[in-house]
Amino acid sequence: MAGHTLILLLVFSFFIFAYLKYFERKGIYYPIKGIDFTPADYGLKYEDVFFGTEDGLKLNGWFIPQERPRGTLLFCHGNAGNISHRLEIIKIFHKIGLNVFIFDYRGYGRSRGSPSEGGLYRDARAAFNYLVSREDIDKEAIVVYGKSIGANVAIDLLSGVGAKALISESAFTCAAEMGKKLFPYLPVKWIITIKYDALTKIRDITVPKLIIHSRDDEIVPFRLGEKLFEAASEPKEFYRMSGGHNEAVFLAAEEFSARIDAFLGKYLDRPTAPQ
Numbered sequence: 001m002a003g004h005t006l007i008l009l010l011v012f013s014f015f016i017f018a019y020l021k022y023f024e025r026k027g028i029y030y031p032i033k034g035i036d037f038t039p040a041d042y043g044l045k046y047e048d049v050f051f052g053t054e055d056g057l058k059l060n061g062w063f064i065p066q067e068r069p070r071g072t073l074l075f076c077h078g079n080a081g082n083i084s085h086r087l088e089i090i091k092i093f094h095k096i097g098l099n100v101f102i103f104d105y106r107g108y109g110r111s112r113g114s115p116s117e118g119g120l121y122r123d124a125r126a127a128f129n130y131l132v133s134r135e136d137i138d139k140e141a142i143v144v145y146g147k148s149i150g151a152n153v154a155i156d157l158l159s160g161v162g163a164k165a166l167i168s169e170s171a172f173t174c175a176a177e178m179g180k181k182l183f184p185y186l187p188v189k190w191i192i193t194i195k196y197d198a199l200t201k202i203r204d205i206t207v208p209k210l211i212i213h214s215r216d217d218e219i220v221p222f223r224l225g226e227k228l229f230e231a232a233s234e235p236k237e238f239y240r241m242s243g244g245h246n247e248a249v250f251l252a253a254e255e256f257s258a259r260i261d262a263f264l265g266k267y268l269d270r271p272t273a274p275q
Contacts, residue, residue, distance in 0.1 A: 028149075028194070029115040030080035031108040037084045039064050042091055053106070053126040055119075060110040061103030061127060063134075064094055071141035071164060071268045074131055075102035076124055076150035076157070078170075082109035089249060093145070096261045099137060103127040117194045120149075124157040141268055143167060148220060148245070152196040159201040165267050166205060167260065169212040170245060172224045173199040173231075181221060202232045208267040210260070214241040214248040237263060 039046035039062055047063040062083060073093050077086050083102045093100050105123045106113030113119060132139050142163045146154030151171030158166050172178045174197045202209070209232050213225025229238045239259050243251040 028079060029107065031105075031115060032081050032085070033109065035082065035084045035109055037087055038062070039087060039090065042087050044087075044091070044094060049101075049103075049130070051103075051126060051130040053122050055122060057106050057113040057123075058111070059103055059106065059123055059126060061101060061130075064090060064100040064102075065136075066094060066097055066099050068097070069099045069137070069141075070097040070264065071143055072099040072101060072131060072137045074124075074128060074142060074144045074154075074163075075100055076127075076144070076146035076154045077102065077104075078148035078150050084109070089147075092249075092253060092257050093260070096257055096264070098143070098264075101127065101131055117196060120153050121156050124153045125161070128157060128161055128163075140164065143264070143268065145169070146171065148172075149196065152198045155198040155201050155205065158205045158207060163207055165208045165210070165263070167210045167212070167263070168198075168228070169249075170214070170217060170220050170225070171198050171211070171228055172196070172220045173227050177224060178220070198228060199231050202228060204233070206233060208263075209236040210239060210263045211236065212239045212241060212259075214243055214245065216243055216248070217245045219245040235267075 044064050047065075049061045049063050050058055051061070052058055075086065075090070075093070077083065083104050086102060090100050090102060103123065104111040105115055106119045107115045111123075128142075128144075131137065131142060143165045144154045144158055144163050145167040146152065147169045148171070151168040154166060154168060155171065175192060175194045179192055211225060211229045211232065213220070213222055215222050217225075229236065241248040241252060241256070249256050
């Protein structure tokens with residue numbers, strides 16, 4: 001009887017392990033290949049850009065110029081869709097005076113390859129390197145913005161390169177804590193290999209930070225945003241929003257725009273005070 005119970009436990013454990021590994025491979029990234037809209041559909045001029053990564057992949061992005069830019073925003077999007085599904089928020093950033101460069105990670109849109117944690121980090125570095133290679137932007141006025149998993153990617157990027165500021169929206173502290181939310185009764189942290197460890201990395205990022213999170217976020221718990229803010233070094237600001245993970249910005253678009261504008265006014269429109 002005891003042996004039978006042990007066999008059942010082992011079989012059960014195997015299936016739990018297999019399920020979590022499957023989720024790690026298939027349940028994190030939801031890329032869409034087809035491009036549904038372009039900036040031209042929203043009245044914006046743009047350049048369709050292809051650039052390479054350090055491991056030999058070709059990625060696609062859009063550079064949307066401002067006539068008189070106060071700076072350039074590098075946009076790291078979330079884990080679903082592609083660049084064509086971010087045009088409404090691109091319009092917000094463009095309207096407050098920013099060039100916007102948004103790119104698709106490997107496997108998304110017209111970018112080659114398949115997504116992975118290390119791959120997304122390499123893609124963000126390639127996008128940043130592409131930006132600084134351009135002669136028509138101020139390299140001292142690059143702001144990095146990330147939403148959801150893209151915020152964790154942005155935080156990783158700024159742990160290795162310099163920029164003017166970081167805007168993080170709906171980031172999570174690390175994959176293990178998100179796993180506890182999704183599978184509260186399973187030993188997720190002992191099984192999954194992905195990290196997305198923003199909590200450790202943000203401690204050493206010295207550029208000004210605006211951390212945004214909605215109290216009503218049904219995907220990334222608000223407490224994870226608070227925890228990330230507490231760990232971040234100064235200078236930093238926390239912007240509490242209301243509304244769902246994907247709706248909060250659009251429920252308060254004017255307020256969102258004003259907060260971003262005010263943050264940029266402190267750090268982008270004049271030199272940052274020595275730390």
